[in-house]
Amino acid sequence: MTKRIKLNAVTVNGPTVSPGLWAHPDDRSREYRDLQYWTDIARTLEAARFDSLFFADMLGLYDVYRASPAPALEQAIQVPINDPTYLIPALAHVTENLGFAVTISTTYEQPYPVARRLSTLDQLTGGRVGWNIVTSNLPSAARLYGHAEEIPASDRYDRAEEFLDVAYKLWETSWEDDAEIVDKAGKRYVDIDKVHDIGHVGTHFSVYGTHTVQPTPQRTPFLFQAGSSERGRQFAATHAEAVFLNTPTAGATKTIIDDIRRRAEDAGRDPASVLFFPKITPITGENDEAASARFSDFLSYSNKEGIFTLLGAWTGLDFSTSDDSRKIAFLERADQRGLVESLRRKQPGARLDVDELANVFAFGTSWLSIGGPEKLADAIEEYIEETGADGFNVASVVQPSTVAEFARHVVPELQRRGRVQTEYQPGTYRQKISGGDARVRADHPAAAVALQAGVSR
Template sequence: MSRPIRLNAFAMNCVGHLAPGLWAHPRDQSHRYRELTYWMDLARLLEQGLFDALFLADVNGIYDVYGGKPDTAIRNAVQVPVNDPLQIVPAMAAVTRHLGFGITCSTASEHPFPFARRMSTLDHLTGGRAAWNIVTSFLASGAKSLGQDRLTAHDDRYAYADDYLDVCYKLWEESWADGAVIADKARGIYADPALVRPVQHQGPHFTVEGIHLSEPSPQRTPVLFQAGASGRGRLFAATHAECVFIGGPSRTVLKGYVKAIREQAAALGRDPRDLVIYNLHTVILGRTEREAREKLEDYRAHASLEAGLALLSGWTGIDLSQYDPDDPFRRIHTEAGQSAIDSFTSADPNKVWTIRELAQWAALGGRGPVSVGTAASVADELQAWAAETGVDGFNLAFAVMPETFTDVIEHLIPELQRRGVYQTAYAEGTLRQKLFGRGDRLRSPHPAAGHRQALSA
């Protein structure tokens, strides 16, 4: 029997996301991103399709590397304007029972003490369906907006994030004991002070002494996603992540990433199969192969190649406007996203990308592959990707919103279910329970679990 396939929907609280220019398509609704009803309708749709989660991306700055200015990004709505992803989740949670919500938040943008409370609040309001996609930020414009002289060196950002996570774990897992909340109306005691204590943290970047302001949420620590695939990013993921998000453009690249992350997790004493790994993917579906191809050409007519290069320039830190379209893309060290550079250079020695090919690729689906065809042929492709690479599932990006997800739910998911490789009902419980089936809380040897053990000792 084939392995089951997991699906998240990938979106962003902005106009478009990974298909720059397609916001202008006559059927696209992403210009309505400022409306709560837009997000509530999307959440209902995704729950109908039994998606694991809505995975919401975010950025702290603007894409101004291309041409040395933000004009291309602003003109084409390249992830700008962009609103806070966390604030739209409670409305979506209110109209769903099972759908998870993965929120991208950078360790560079907020002190861990108030951030930990925001995530606990979200986990309470969603009934334990919150996940945090941990990022360290890659845009120099974001660093400057936060008052920094320059973007912190790539590997140093992960060292900072390690300390950030240690603070969060102590707040979520260590400050309030199980049983601290009594809510005894007769005695007028809500919580037992003897079971609540301040955390004591002195690390290389943070000094924190205080009681976590939120009582324990259903999961305590939200489900942890991580999206770095560089060498340092893989170490961080193998240490902290429960779910890993990758943007591998080919099976060769993805297979290498999956293998390296699982091996690193095993070296740290974790079961490598405890990591659920999703790859970025876009699917374009038709009732016939011809209809799907016609839809692809229709989408391409609205896509902006220049905007695609603006995206890639931001991800890599390389100004791609200075190259001829037929120039090969070569590896250049920057302090931006190293995995974005590696995935198009050293990760696949059999492929040399030109700037033109990069533009065409990134203009529809970002760094991930695009599968085009009928439900049967696309299901064949997804199963082949999973079998050849060891990936567990896919973060599905959209070309046209909500058309892409409607097509997936009406055509692709029933085909996957007929093949016995996609769930036919949600499991009960929190998002962690749904994903792993081992309860609501993180377990040893994950570093967060050690703080809970320290509390009960």
């Protein structure tokens, strides 16, 4: 049976998706403050049978490049950026099947309000919510949350592990399925014997009391994770039902997928149950020539200051001052081996060509694919077969045109080949995107928490 390729659109609740492209005539991203803009995007995605709209998010300002937030502000690099959770009820109201994945950090928030927020969204959407679990690593975010410095990476993941433990207890153990009885004659809304205090006492959190939201269609929302570090991979192998990857090549993607699936199996989970969504930035048109012209047009709007602002935040390197050896080391880690070899073939002592570097990362570090419908469909199928990925998070260069053009030109070709869905499956987000039940699988840690608490599933 041919493997179905799943499609999410990835965006932010702000004006920038690619550095400098907010100035392109086709870009409407500055309309992010207008609800109609978002409802139009949601309707477009559902018409093309996308699985979900995935919201990335950022809690601080990028201030590594030139040791200042000024370049980020001037070029609108992830700022301004609004909280995406408030969009979801409105977008669910104008769609019937589209899922919504929202990024929420475990680093500076508390488990109960996050669990309450996601439970509320799961109820209002009829079970169409996913949570992209992240830890926050920007010093600027730490300062905004009242910390003198950022929390070390190991501590962030220790906190995240316990954060999930508390959330699972709230979602899976606090209310039994039939606790809400609404007995008007007996004047009892809830059977109090079926609502339980989670009584959590741990290293980072002490949480007493019951969840204040009754069980939702999924209880635990569908869980994404986006970390690719050593600790991030282990966290994903333990908790993630789907993993968002920002990798530039099929080789880099396959390495991470194979590693996390091996770790998931070691953790007692079915490795095939963990889905992988590498990020793709597609530039397309009616044919290859139109796509190539579109790419050249986009590149003319790309902004080097914005690119180096992003790269600085991702790597911790100030590209205005760091020496070439450190920049080349970054390129090697980013799997840009071809560029590294071309740099090394230059005469000794030659400076790193910043224009070349900016062009390579003009549209981020994800897989950039350029071509007409057939060329892109061929490339997508080959990528899936080579890596074992399950689908893609489709990114924009200009918004909403990039994803709309992909939906108009490439999705029908993939549907013709039987690779992407033409109709939605019934059920919750979890059921639609991964099959099975509305609730987490029996081999997931959330199910283990419920079993330990003696709650039937």
